[in-house]
Amino acid sequence: MKISPAILFILVTLSVCHFSCGRDNFVKKFGIRLDRNFDVPAGLDYIDAHYFVLSEISTFYDQIIAQEAVPDGATISLVPEKAVITSLYNNVDFDFVDKVSVRIYTNNNPDDKAEAFYIEYIPNTVDGELQLIPTSFEALPFLKSGLVNAEVRFFFKRTTPQVLNLRIVMDFRGTY
Numbered sequence: 001m002k003i004s005p006a007i008l009f010i011l012v013t014l015s016v017c018h019f020s021c022g023r024d025n026f027v028k029k030f031g032i033r034l035d036r037n038f039d040v041p042a043g044l045d046y047i048d049a050h051y052f053v054l055s056e057i058s059t060f061y062d063q064i065i066a067q068e069a070v071p072d073g074a075t076i077s078l079v080p081e082k083a084v085i086t087s088l089y090n091n092v093d094f095d096f097v098d099k100v101s102v103r104i105y106t107n108n109n110p111d112d113k114a115e116a117f118y119i120e121y122i123p124n125t126v127d128g129e130l131q132l133i134p135t136s137f138e139a140l141p142f143l144k145s146g147l148v149n150a151e152v153r154f155f156f157k158r159t160t161p162q163v164l165n166l167r168i169v170m171d172f173r174g175t176y
Contacts, residue, residue, distance in 0.1 A: 029068065029070075029174060029175045029176060030064055030065075030068040030070075030173075030174045030175075031081070031171055031172065031173050031174065032059055032060070032061065032064060032078065032143055032171070032172045032174065033169065033170070033171050033172075034057045034059065034148065034150070034169070034170045034171075034172075035057075035167060035168065035169040035170070036054045036057055036150070036167070036168055037088060037165065037166065037167045038052050038054055038152070038166055038167075038168070039163060039164065039165055039166070040052065040154070040160060040163070040164040040166060041160070041163055042160050042161065042162045042163045042164075043159055043160060044154075044156060044159065044160045045156070045159060046098075046155075046156040046157055046158050046159060049153050049154065049155055050153070050154045050155075050156070051151055051152070051153050051154075052151070052152045052153075052154070053149060053150075053151050053152075054149065054150040054151075054152065054168070055149050056107070056147045056148075056149065057147065057148050057149065057150060058146065058147060059143045059144075059145075059146055059147065059148055060146070061143055061144050061145070061146055062146065064174075070176050071176070074176035075176060076140055076174060076175070076176045077138060077140060077174065077175050077176070078138065078139045078140045078143055078172045078173070078174045079134070079136060079137065079138065079139060079172065079173060079174075080116045080117055080134035080135055080136075080137070080139060080170070080171075080172055081134055081171045081172055081173040082131070082132070082134060082170075082171050083102060083116070083117040083131075083132040083134065083168065083169065083170040083171065084129050084130065084131055084132065084168070084169050085100065085129065085130040085132065085152075085166055085167070085168045086128065086129045086130075086166065086167050086169075087128060087129075087164065087165065087166060087167075088165040088166065088167055089165050091127065091128050092128065092164055092166075093126070093127050093128075094122060094126045094127070094128075094129075094130050095122070095123075095124045095125070095126060095157070096156055096157050096158050096159075096160060096161060097122050097126075097130065097154060097155075097156060097157065098120075098121075098122065098155040098156055098157045099118070099119065099120045099121075099122070099153075099154070099155040100117075100118060100119050100122075100130060100132060100152065100153065100154055100155075101115055101117075101118045101152075101153045102115070102116050102117040102118065102132065102150055102151070102152050102153075102168070102170065103115050103116065103150070103151045103153070104116050104139065104142050104143075104148050104149065104150050104151075105142065105148070105149050105151070106141075106142055106145055106147070106148060106149065107147065107149065108145065110149070113151060114135075114137055114139070114142060115135050115137075116134065116135060116137070116139065116150075116170065116172075117132035117133060117134055117135065117170065118132060118133055118135065119131070119132045119133055139172055140174075143172060150168070150170070152168065
């Protein structure tokens with residue numbers, strides 16, 4: 001039985017994709033979770049960006065490294081994995097939010113703010129939570145000091161309808 005070159009090429013391509021696709025080169029060995037509650041006042045306009053600074057969030061970096069038994073001298077890498085903003089007390093419809101950006105920085109260098117998470121073009125049917133998109137940068141220099149600050153920037157489609165009691169949870173994945 002003779003196999004045509006086109007079919008052979010397709011079979012080889014599919015087998016290569018099967019064995020190589022879907023493997024994550026960045027295996028999660030440990031994680032760091034940052035969370036903080038904050039309030040967004042009612043009546044904020046839709047013309048300006050609105051910033052909410054979440055100061056001195058504990059990273060528990062040293063405790064996590066010790067708990068995970070990371071070898072001394074190991075090269076550690078931390079990258080943003082996922083983040084979510086939720087309403088604490090009532091199911092807020094986030095349809096009035098246009099864009100969100102979360103930047104992290106340290107007290108040692110407050111001018112160096114790295115964007116860790118964002119979301120743009122939020123649909124009108126978002127209920128209860130905003131799932132943010134992680135960026136790809138090395139967050140270790142920001143998280144290893146034990147304390148980090150976060151700046152949450154909102155752009156609104158229309159005026160905020162009520163006081164919002166929100167919670168942000170940011171997860172970073174680490175490997176060594």
